[in-house]
Amino acid sequence: MMSLKRHNFLRRILVGFGFRDRKKVGALMGSVVEEIRNGGGHSVVDVESKAGFGGGIEDVYGEDCATEDQVLTPWTASVASGYTLLRDPHYNKGLAFTEKERDAHYLRGLLPPAVLTQELQEKKLMQNLRQYEVPLHRYIAMMDLQERNEGLFYKLLIDNVEELLPVVYTPTVGEACQKYGSIFRHPQGLYISLKEKGKILEVLKNWPERGIQVIVVTDGERILGLGDLGCQGMGIPVGKLSLYTALGGVPPSACLPITIDVGTNNEKLLNDEFYIGLKQRRATGQEYAELLEEFMTAVKQNYGEKVLVQFEDFANHNAFELLSKYSKTHLVFNDDIQGTASVVLAGLIASLKLLGGTLGDHTFLFLGAGEAGTGIAELIALEISKKTGAPLEEARKKIWLVDSKGLIVKSRLGSLQHFKQPWAHDHEPIKQLVDAVKAIKPTVLIGTSGVGKQFTKDVVETMASLNEKPLILALSNPTSQAECTAEEAYTWTKGRAIFGSGSPFDPVEYENKLLVPGQANNAYIFPGFGLGLIMAGAIRVHDDMLLAASEALAMQVSEKHYAKGLIYPPFTNIRKISANIAAKVAAKVYELGLASNLPRPKDLVKYAESCMYSPRYRSYR
């Protein structure tokens, strides 16, 4: 007897191949089953291996998110064999296909005779990767692998996370976006440009996967600290989603990278004959708002209200507005405002073990008052307010921001953008950062300016003169935009700084001591945060979920890490960390009554772990 799951699956394949008539589908079921049993040029690949959450194809194709009329389009049917199977990155195993599989799936002769294990393939690929001296070449090799053999790509990334994160993510992904036009080989993700206006729902339906649970979307206007890279920003959603899978265990089939192309104001790209995006200046105002509105509506219509939309690397002037507008109607999360805030708050909570006192005892000074700066500032204030019972306005007074015009103070209120206004405190105007450090006497200095080298020797030495252990976070990405390097922070504070950065820095030897910088990057948070939302079937994001994520991450810092001066755990155990974050976030979703997946699993950490995608090859019977 065919299992119900398999029966339904075959039904869907038929419907997908254009058989809309229920009776015809029923009649044909038998012959297709026969055809599959006899070979007949098709073979069923182990579709269940794609299931991410709880197993079973229903989870992937979503019993509850697709009616029979909208089910699989033909190219989503997971039926492949022979040559096609080798070219399907979701199922390809290369030389790891066993003798039996080679016979059963028409692969004889299409592969050389050797059979390798996945471990041996991994070893070979790591050796190859290490031979490339140019980081961008490693990036290209990893992207090629992702296009060729998804399971192996994730196996490499998961098993070698510390080594490969800087390859598929910051800093190399920044350079990849800058050169995307010339390294572009296979399109990844969905491109939605002004040309698709009025047709966005149709475009979404062109994507081969149905069970999308996370979308990362950018409009390319502020890619890391590199500015407007237009359509070439696609590297960012692709990179972020590969971390959703590798670090958070969300199955690749549930992830959809999207770039919205409304033009670019980058002259270099506009004049580049190989530019892959729309060659026009950015649409703004109503034209921009309408395209985004159509996009958000189409997403909900196509994927339901439980799909998570992560906004990434939008410019300030759109980021705050999009978040506040769509957080009321959709499950949305802005990684640069909220993800960065949550990871920094986690580091600050952890740092109290080294610095002493409570969060409210500290004074914070930011350089940069955009998405990251004001996002972090607000979450710190919220945490202080919750912990002490002080009103939010009071808590905000511990936090000062400097932007390109100097310290944000009351006398500037009239000309400040709305997201900066809560930070305009009583003080005389100050232009230079170093003078602000002298006047405010912060215990914590945070760089979110997007501009490199702003924490000069003068600034860092002043921090060191004011604090026994100055906490310095140079968060701007990629490495070229970091406000200072780890070496500078340690040297200029005579080894006393607690230092963290957005992009990774190597440990520094200072007076025979090895000082290990932390990486305060939102990659610690968004994969586990997203997993927690998905597990609970959250329908809205709430700030308390961000606080829960921060506390969960801070709890993963152990005595062993503190002894080394670390305020973040190493990335090596990131899947375990993500499971803990997911559990705390999901618990908050249930507590707030915003969960739609009922009943609540008892042990949320175990449940999170059981949901996670495994990159191990399955055997295809």
Ligand SMILES: O=C([O-])CC(=O)C(=O)O
């Ligand atoms: O991508 C990263 O490494 C962190 C981030 O969100 C940004 O810098 O915009």
Ligand SMILES: [Mg+2]
């Ligand atoms: Mg970002």
